Amino acid sequence: MHASGKAPGGSGAEQVSPAKGSGGSGPASWIRLVIGLLIALVLASIMATTYITADHAVVAHNLPWGQVGSSPLTTTVGKSVSLQVHQYASESDLVQAANESKIYGGFVAPGNTLILSEAASLRAPGVMTAAYEKAAKQSGQKLQVKEINKFPAQDPEGAVPGIVLIVLLIAGYLGATFAMMRTKTTARHHRVAALLGYSVVAGLVIDLIAGPILGGYPDIGRNFWLLWPIFAFIAFAIALVAATLQTLIGPMGTLLTVILIVFIGNPSTGSGNGVAFLPPFWQALGAVLPPRNGLYLIRNTLYFGGNDITTPIIVLSIYVVIGAALVLFFSWGHLHWKGKKETDTTGPPGVIGPDEQIATAAIPPG
Numbered sequence: 001m002h003a004s005g006k007a008p009g010g011s012g013a014e015q016v017s018p019a020k021g022s023g024g025s026g027p028a029s030w031i032r033l034v035i036g037l038l039i040a041l042v043l044a045s046i047m048a049t050t051y052i053t054a055d056h057a058v059v060a061h062n063l064p065w066g067q068v069g070s071s072p073l074t075t076t077v078g079k080s081v082s083l084q085v086h087q088y089a090s091e092s093d094l095v096q097a098a099n100e101s102k103i104y105g106g107f108v109a110p111g112n113t114l115i116l117s118e119a120a121s122l123r124a125p126g127v128m129t130a131a132y133e134k135a136a137k138q139s140g141q142k143l144q145v146k147e148i149n150k151f152p153a154q155d156p157e158g159a160v161p162g163i164v165l166i167v168l169l170i171a172g173y174l175g176a177t178f179a180m181m182r183t184k185t186t187a188r189h190h191r192v193a194a195l196l197g198y199s200v201v202a203g204l205v206i207d208l209i210a211g212p213i214l215g216g217y218p219d220i221g222r223n224f225w226l227l228w229p230i231f232a233f234i235a236f237a238i239a240l241v242a243a244t245l246q247t248l249i250g251p252m253g254t255l256l257t258v259i260l261i262v263f264i265g266n267p268s269t270g271s272g273n274g275v276a277f278l279p280p281f282w283q284a285l286g287a288v289l290p291p292r293n294g295l296y297l298i299r300n301t302l303y304f305g306g307n308d309i310t311t312p313i314i315v316l317s318i319y320v321v322i323g324a325a326l327v328l329f330f331s332w333g334h335l336h337w338k339g340k341k342e343t344d345t346t347g348p349p350g351v352i353g354p355d356e357q358i359a360t361a362a363i364p365p366g
Contacts, residue, residue: 043255047263054267054282058123061283063276065128066094066106066115073143074107076135081127091115098148100307101300104276105148107132112143119149119158119303121274149303152218158272160216161299164206166266168231169291171202172238173257180246180254189331192324195239203232217302226301234294237316240323241290247330265291290319 062084067074068091077083086103088094091113094106098117104124105116114132116125129145136143151158175198179191207228210216217223238261245253245260268286270278275286286292293312300309 043259043263046259050263051267054278055271055273057279058273058277060124060127060276061278061280063124063274064103066097066103067109068094068106069109071107071109071112072139073112073132073135073141074109076138077128077131081131095148099304101296101304102308104128104274112136112141114143114145116145116147117149118147118151119299121277122158122272123277124274151303154215154218155302158299158303160210161295161302162269162271164210164216164231164298165234165269165291165295166262167206168203168234168294169238169261169266171206172199172235173242173254173261175199175202175235176239176242176246176257177254179243180251189328191243191331192240192327195243196236199236199239200232202235203228203230206231206235223302226306227298230297230301233316233320234290234297237290237294237319237323240320240327244323244326247327260289261291265289268292269295288315290316 060082062082064086065074065083066086066088068088074083074085078085086097086106088097088106091108094103094108094115097103098105098115098120101117101120103117104120105114105128107114114129116128118125125147132143154160175195179194179198207224211220211224211227217227238257241261242254242257245256247253249256265286268278268282268289269292270276270282270286275283275292278286293315297309297312297316300307300312
């Protein structure tokens with residue numbers, strides 16, 4: 001005799017056992033639900049804390065400022081605005097320093113000329129103009145204002161570098177995350193090469209969208225070829241950060257990457273206001289994280305003739321070299337996280353496991 005596979009009573013209906021891993025309504029499922037919601041609450045709290053502390057009080061702290069000669073106007077302004085004054089021999093030297101992204105502008109005492117570098121900061125021109133005009137009015141002097149490094153018509157608010165940056169950050173860690181999800185392992189011998197290839201393609205696609213398709217930056221014929229390797233470089237650095245953390249702690253490495261790169265790194269860039277308008281803690285922290293260095297690399301390539309990009313390249317290179325070395329080391333040593341290979345086919349198609357649910361955390365920017 002053999003089992004007929006039919007329900008008693010000859011109805012012909014097949015008996016189907018509950019799918020393995022299907023959720024129940026017992027205490028265990030409620031505990032898992034509460035834990036999951038608490039994790040989400042903690043993440044939201046971290047994001048609110050980092051973004052608000054970085055951006056809620058936009059006040060200058062040691063704003064790099066140039067000066068030619070000596071003027072009581074700068075002394076007066078320095079009482080209300082925290083300045084880091086750099087002396088220059090001539091107006092041309094001061095302008096050159098501003099063009100190289102070393103200062104936010106400056107004051108030329110002979111002629112009472114206020115020079116503002118618009119691309120350095122959206123906020124600094126308004127703050128410094130108001131402060132100098134007030135000081136000049138109090139002393140009965142006239143003020144001349146000269147703006148340099150103006151934003152192009154394609155990006156009148158200087159927003160494109162920051163927008164592209166957040167896309168590259170998310171593209172980088174999503175690449176590493178989906179590679180982990182699909183292969184059920186965080187490190188294989190060719191994972192670094194695969195992520196490099198992905199980053200090159202991602203950089204090309206994002207560059208095509210930002211430039212030739214949408215016209216988001218000027219001089220597309222020249223800047224397209226400069227930005228493509230930069231975009232790929234940034235995405236690759238973030239992908240390797242994610243792959244390294246995933247190699248060490250599995251899918252939870254994705255969440256740690258989001259916290260490090262999006263929750264902490266992104267607000268520490270200074271955005272369009274400039275780093276000088278961040279609190280001192282965020283000024284120091286952002287200098288060693290990829291997002292600010294990626295933003296400066298994009299912005300200075302577009303709007304400052306490629307000046308002052310050595311430090312961003314060095315910092316991002318450190319992340320690339322260390323990340324690649326660690327992923328390769330753990331892959332050859334078989335010391336990395338491995339997910340369970342699913343062999344049960346009784347469950348509904350398309351259902352992902354808990355590890356994949358954790359790994360798909362993709363937090364949009366605030």
